[in-house]
Amino acid sequence: MSKTVLITGASSGIGEATAKYFLEKGWNVAATMRTPQKAGDWTKAKSIICPYLDVTDPETINSAIRQTLEHFGQIDVLVNNAGYALMGPLEGVTSEQLDHQFQTNVFGLISTIQKVLPVLRNQGGGTIINVASIGGRLAFPLVSSYHATKWAVEGLSESLRYELKPFGIRVKIIEPGGIKTNFINRGIIWANHPAYTRMVNQVRDFNQKLNDSLPEPEGVAKTIYRAANDRSQRLRYSPYGEVFFLLHTILPDNLWRSLVETMMLGKTK
Numbered sequence: 001m002s003k004t005v006l007i008t009g010a011s012s013g014i015g016e017a018t019a020k021y022f023l024e025k026g027w028n029v030a031a032t033m034r035t036p037q038k039a040g041d042w043t044k045a046k047s048i049i050c051p052y053l054d055v056t057d058p059e060t061i062n063s064a065i066r067q068t069l070e071h072f073g074q075i076d077v078l079v080n081n082a083g084y085a086l087m088g089p090l091e092g093v094t095s096e097q098l099d100h101q102f103q104t105n106v107f108g109l110i111s112t113i114q115k116v117l118p119v120l121r122n123q124g125g126g127t128i129i130n131v132a133s134i135g136g137r138l139a140f141p142l143v144s145s146y147h148a149t150k151w152a153v154e155g156l157s158e159s160l161r162y163e164l165k166p167f168g169i170r171v172k173i174i175e176p177g178g179i180k181t182n183f184i185n186r187g188i189i190w191a192n193h194p195a196y197t198r199m200v201n202q203v204r205d206f207n208q209k210l211n212d213s214l215p216e217p218e219g220v221a222k223t224i225y226r227a228a229n230d231r232s233q234r235l236r237y238s239p240y241g242e243v244f245f246l247l248h249t250i251l252p253d254n255l256w257r258s259l260v261e262t263m264m265l266g267k268t269k
């Protein structure tokens with residue numbers, strides 16, 4: 001019998017590429033999204049459904065899980081992918097912006113895990129794959145709010161790994177480096193504050209230039225598929241992020257931070 005994956009945020013980018021890749025590999029796919037009415041022709045296959053799911057709305061999570069079970073009878077893998085970045089100086093971030101960032105990237109992910117866990121436990125196992133970021137263990141200028149959410153996802157996932165192992169449930173963290181998706185052009189909400197305008201412009205310019213040279217999301221989809229299928233207890237996978245972690249490990253702290261400043265803000269001190 002084919003296995004089933006439920007993916008959040010499958011309308012574009014990494015989520016869409018992951019849904020397509022699992023489909024290609026013969027899985028049943030619940031490609032959940034906030035805009036099923038706009039889903040492309042790739043969602044017309046027999047082994048895919050597109051339930052409406054907004055991670056900030058618990059009832060839609062329940063309903064998407066219910067539809068997946070009715071249609072496919074089980075959930076073997078949950079991919080918590082939905083997310084976006086709130087960027088800009090912390091001084092300019094409103095409490096509403098911060099609240100929404102955490103509701104989406106952290107509390108929405110937690111709520112989805114809590115609702116899928118009884119299904120996985122009753123089945124005797126499964127895999128939870130949380131999409132964090134290289135920004136879940138490293139930090140860059142003007143990304144404090146987003147980092148706070150992704151560092152939270154890292155800690156939560158590492159702790160859960162111990163907690164769920166006795167139930168045969170594996171937890172995996174995906175830490176992509178920069179990937180060409182809607183993330184930079186549409187997925188970033190910018191907070192601003194007049195005192196930081198120059199720095200904001202520098203980082204925006206850096207992001208724009210970077211975007212053109214970034215890899216497509218298919219490589220991340222393949223890593224997510226590997227994490228779902230490798231039967232290992234390996235926790236972290238860093239597609240396109242390894243080089244950053246390597247540099248961060250081998251360089252002295254002050255040199256690493258100078259490198260980040262030079263790269264993103266064009267200065268060395």
Ligand SMILES: NC(=O)c1ccc[n+]([C@@H]2O[C@H](COP(=O)([O-])OP(=O)(O)OC[C@H]3O[C@@H](n4cnc5c(N)ncnc54)[C@H](OP(=O)(O)O)[C@@H]3O)[C@@H](O)[C@H]2O)c1
Binds near residue numbers: 009011056104183186
């Ligand atoms: N691209 C990168 O450089 C990069 C690097 C590291 C980590 N990541 C992470 O990868 C994940 C996917 O991002 P992406 O790069 O593929 O960007 P993307 O193309 O913008 O995709 C983000 C997805 O999340 C969905 N989403 C946002 N808020 C949601 C909500 N409240 N409920 C349900 N879905 C929601 C979006 O749906 P709508 O279409 O409805 O907005 C979209 O499907 C994110 O968690 C991001 O933090 C991205």
